[in-house]
Amino acid sequence: MKNISIKNTFKLAAFVTTVSSFLTAFTYAESGPMHEGESMHGHDGASGHMMQQEAMAAHHREVIGTGRINKIMADKQMINISHEPIAEMDWPKMRMNFKTMAQVKMDDLKPGQEVTFTLDVDGYNNYVIKKIDVNQ
Secondary structure, eight states, X not given: OOOOOHHHHHHHHHHHHXXXXXXXXXXXXXXXXXXXXXXXXXXXXXXXXXXXXXXXXXXXXXXXXXXXXXXXXXXXXXXEEEEOOBGGGTBOSEEXXXXXXXXXXXXXXXXXXXXXXXXXXXXXXXXXXXXXXXXX
């Protein structure tokens, strides 16, 4: 086994200290400034993070797409659509399964119909069809 010199031991200790300091500073920066009565490891920091996550999930936007229905899976509240590119979602032209909200009437939809659909998209880019209209 190779002997570790004192010089190398000090280098290793300095490296570990530097990494530890960086991680502590990064954790603090990610958690934001602390206020009186808060601690880095306490419940307040966790709830602040949860509030940010809830705010992201609560932020919704509508995105419009067009395409052709390939398959209707009413029992799963799902439709398969070949859609045109959707720039707001950074999606190319492709075929996808889409979940639909319960309010979407699927009874009159048929494969082969050209449609315009509205997606409800949350802050995490989770999406569901909230409205679908057959193009005339």
